[in-house]
Amino acid sequence: MQSITLITKECVQEDGNDQRIDNFLFKRFRTVPKNHLYQLIRSGQVRVNGKRINASYRLQLGDMVRIPPVKIETKDAFNRTAITRANFFSFTTLYEDDAVLVIDKPSGMAVHGGSNISFGVIEQLRAQNPSWKFLELVHRLDRETSGVLLLAKKRNALVELHRQIREGLVxxxxxxxxxxxxxxxxxxxxxxxxxxxxxxxxxxxxxxxxxxxxxxxxxxxxxxxxxxxxxxxxxxxxxxxxxxxxxxxxxxxxxxxxxxxxxxxxxxxxxxxxxxxxxxxxxxxxxxxxxxxxxxxxxxxxxxxxxxxxxxxxxxxxxxxxxxxx
Missing domain, CATH: 3.30.2350.10 (Pseudouridine synthase)
Structure with a gap:
C-alpha cells in the first residue's frame, strides 16, 4: 500500500543540527529507496532556505527544509487518519501571544507526524488554527515525555529563540x-x-x-x-x-x-x-x-x-x- 506526502517545510531542530541532508531524509522516509531520495536532492526538489543543495550539505539549527511529495510504502493495516474537528486534541495553553505559543504536551503524543504516526502536536495545532500563517516547533520532546513545549508563531521569533538555544541562553x-x-x-x-x-x-x-x-x-x-x-x-x-x-x-x-x-x-x-x-x-x-x-x-x-x-x-x-x- 502506498501513501503520498504533501509538500512540507520542516524547521531543523537541535537533533538535526550538523546532520547531512541525505541522512535527514533517510531517517524520515525509511521505506523509500535511497536512490529516489538522492534524485529528489539532485533535481532541486529538496531545498534548504529556498536554495538548491547537494547531498553532503550539513543542516544548521533553524534551516527550513522543503520536502516535496514522496510516495511511502506502508503496511496494509496502517491507515493515515485525517485531522478533523472530531479528533482535535484540546491542549492546555501555558502562555500565548502574537509571537510564541507554549503548551503542556501530554505523554504519548509525538511532537510531529512521522513513521506510523498520523499526526503530532504541530499538525494538530496547524489544523486547529488555519488562520495562523506560521507555526513551528522551537524544540522537541520525546513522545513519552510530558510538559513544557515551546512553539514560534513568527519566523523572526523562531530565529531569535534558536539563537538563544545556540548561545546557551535558554x-x-x-x-x-x-x-x-x-x-x-x-x-x-x-x-x-x-x-x-x-x-x-x-x-x-x-x-x-x-x-x-x-x-x-x-x-x-x-x-x-x-x-x-x-x-x-x-x-x-x-x-x-x-x-x-x-x-x-x-x-x-x-x-x-x-x-x-x-x-x-x-x-x-x-x-x-x-x-x-x-x-x-x-x-x-x-x-x-x-x-x-x-x-x-x-x-x-x-x-x-x-x-x-x-x-x-x-x-x-x-x-x-x-x-x-x-
Missing part, C-alpha cells in the same frame, strides 16, 4: 524519577553522544565510546540535582545545557540510574514490576517518568525574561503520592 529543567539511591546533591555529566539506526530501523543513542561506528559524536552536558528520595528511588531535577536526542535518558542509564518506565534505555525488569504492582495503593507506573517542568527564555519581541512552568502530570503525581505513603 534554561530547561526536567523532573525525572530514577532507579537507585542518588548520593550527590549536584552532579555534572559531560559525556558525548552518538546517534545511529539499528538493523530494524530503530533510532538509538549511545555514549560516544560505545557507539555505532558510522555515527558522529556530539557533545552533551547534563546537570542533575537531588530533589527527594525513597529507598531505591530518587527524584531528580535535570537541567540540560545541550539539547541532544535522548540526552537525559542515555546519561542517566550510563551512570547506573535508569529512568523508571524508559522502554529503550531503562531497567526492563523493574519497569515490568512497576507496571503491575500498586505503589502505596495509589497508582501503577505505565510510562516513562520524565517531565519537562520549566523553561526560561528571553521573549523574542519584548526582551523580557519569562519562566514557563508545567506542574507534574497527574499520573506521575499519583505515583509520587504513593511513594510518600510507603
Amino acid at each position: 534554561e530547561k529543567h526536567y523532573l525525572v524519577l530514577v532507579k537507585g539511591k542518588w548520593q550527590n546533591a549536584k552532579q555534572h555529566v559531560k559525556l558525548a553522544l552518538d546517534k545511529y539506526v539499528t538493523a530494524s530501523g530503530e533510532r538509538r543513542v549511545a555514549i560516544a565510546s560505545n557507539a555505532h561506528p558510522s555515527s558522529k559524536p556530539m557533545s552533551a552536558h547534563s546537570i542533575f540535582k537531588l530533589d527527594k528520595s525513597w529507598g531505591d528511588f530518587s527524584l531528580l531535577d535535570a537541567e540540560i545545557k545541550t539539547g541532544r536526542t535522548h540526552q537525559i535518558r542515555v546519561h542517566l542509564a550510563y551512570i547506573g540510574f535508569p529512568i523508571l518506565g524508559d522502554d529503550k534505555y531503562g531497567n526492563f525488569e523493574v519497569n515490568k514490576q512497576l507496571a503491575k504492582a500498586e505503589i502505596g495503593g495509589r497508582s501503577k507506573l505505565t510510562r516513562m517518568f520524565l517531565h519537562a517542568h520549566s523553561l526560561q527564555i528571553t521573549h523574542p519581541v519584548s526582551g523580557q525574561r519569562i519562566n514557563l512552568h508545567s506542574p507534574l502530570s497527574s499520573d506521575l503525581q499519583k505515583f509520587i503520592d504513593g511513594l510518600d505513603k510507603l
